[in-house]
Amino acid sequence: MRDTIVTLGLTSIFLLSGCVTTDQGQRIVGEKATDKASTAAMLELESAKAEDTIRRSGDRIIDPNLERYVQTIAEASAGDFGEEINVYLLQAPVFNAFMMPNGTMGVYSGLLLRAETEDELALVLGHEFGHYYEKHVEERFAAANNANILFAATGYSLIGLIVAGAEISSFSRSQESEADKIGAEILPGTGYDSAVAIRLWDNLEAEKKASSIRAVRKRGSSIFDTHPTSLERLDTLKTLVGVEGPLPEPSAEKREAYRAIIRPYLLTWLEDEIGRRDAGSTLHLLDRLDAVPGDEGTLLYARARVIDRALSNKRLKKDKLTRKLMETYSPETVIELLEASTSNADAPAQAHRELGNRLYKAGRHTEASRAFQVYLDQNPAAKDAALIKSLMLKSEGSS
Ligand SMILES: [Zn+2]
Known part of the structure; x- marks a missing residue:
């Protein structure tokens, strides 16, 4: 699991090391990104660079059919903002996805393998869109006061942050809940079944408990395990979509179509x-x-x-x-x-x-x-x- 991610990280560090002088020349270490406009401009630049790294990554799954399939779901789960999203598929056995401020969305194969229906995948992608819509990455950077310090810690790259599973993906509890809410609220209007979709969190929690690694049993292995925990998330989502008692099972047709x-x-x-x-x-x-x-x-x-x-x-x-x-x-x-x-x-x-x-x-x-x-x-x-x-x-x- 780590190996694949590290490859992506090394690739980005390698790519960045080629242009480190100009980078640092443009953005002096320690300089304060105080106003919103400069943070936004910097994030735009960093997003474009990170997207380029992802586009050229050896871990990228290049398959027009599968890419189009996930792109279509991502667009549907983003309501009116669908056309702003650009999906990239990445091969790594982790239950993760992310979205960058420029609309780049990364979806890992470990998530595609764990979703049992299109509804479940749509719910996660809708959650990621929620972070984008609410500009959570921008909030994180603005809150960091000096955004350069964040970048410096991760090799001056947004992709470094994603790879490190740090900052960009460690949103606050309220940001996570906000993203959940948006994901769950958009879903009913898209033809997806949100009650069926939230089983995904139940499955993730059960898999975590079954892990052979004690640290994973305790803390989980996915960015979705952090804030809030899958159990809390499941409870909140149940209330949001109005499910009481056991979760409904998806139909065999839905499962087979996704498989x-x-x-x-x-x-x-x-x-x-x-x-x-x-x-x-x-x-x-x-x-x-x-x-x-x-x-x-x-x-x-x-x-x-x-x-x-x-x-x-x-x-x-x-x-x-x-x-x-x-x-x-x-x-x-x-x-x-x-x-x-x-x-x-x-x-x-x-x-x-x-x-x-x-x-x-x-x-x-x-x-x-x-x-x-x-x-x-x-x-x-x-x-x-x-x-x-x-x-x-x-x-x-x-x-
Ligand atoms: Zn999230």
Whole structure:
């Protein structure tokens, strides 16, 4: 999770280091951005630079269809101000989104993966629009008295602030509530169902509690976890949209329609999640993703990978909650999950390879060869083809 964000940060620092002299020449460190106009002008300049960094970022997801899809939702959730928004998609397994004073909106893949319906995504984007509409970034900078100090702390860039998850994204409690209110109020006029949408916060809270990392269980891992907490936010939103008691479930149609949009990325984004090494959180996410049929091969493969990695992760073993979670799992579970995965048409080629590896290690050489063969058939140009073939030869020799 951190790696991807750091890449984005380093990219921006790298880009900025090229023009640091002129930057500092224009804006003397310590100079006071006292009047509103100069703060606004500076934020405009910084926004344009940050947007440029995002546009060129290696973490940007460039997919006209997906970009247009999210752009359309963002525009709808911004009511009359839709055309001011310019959406960029970023690949990182975090539940985050942000909006800059020039209308640039960043949406992370970790959020796209966690939304279960378009309504949920619209609610978050509407919340981000709320910050933009209420000019919260501008307020933060004006309140900082000397905006240059804020920039200096983060490598003279707005993107630095976003990457650091600092300041721009750490709005005050009242600013967060204001953004929630705007997001929830615009939604009904857009055809989205706000009662269904707020389940997202419920899910986020439950995932946080399921995390294998104690600090995440306590404080969460998303900028949305800070002010107010997801629980308080959920309560406020329930009142705002007039829901009492349990939240309504979204229809299967809504869930399936949304899954169809993100399906091409499901495996890639899940690989990113697995890289976070938070078995509890990822298994919780997988349970939710299981609710929509059609991705069994991919989801079972991801589950096998998460469990496999957690079984050998010493740090996770130290965590009581995770130890309990892993009690029922063994290397045999991993084989069973991979076998179940590969019996589905959507199983990725890697599932066959992993199954081959596990079976080989377990001494089940004939079955291993069969799984390897399917992998090579599906992926003839695989980089590891020679290695796999040598394992197959060994298997045949020993069986
Ligand atoms: Zn917010």
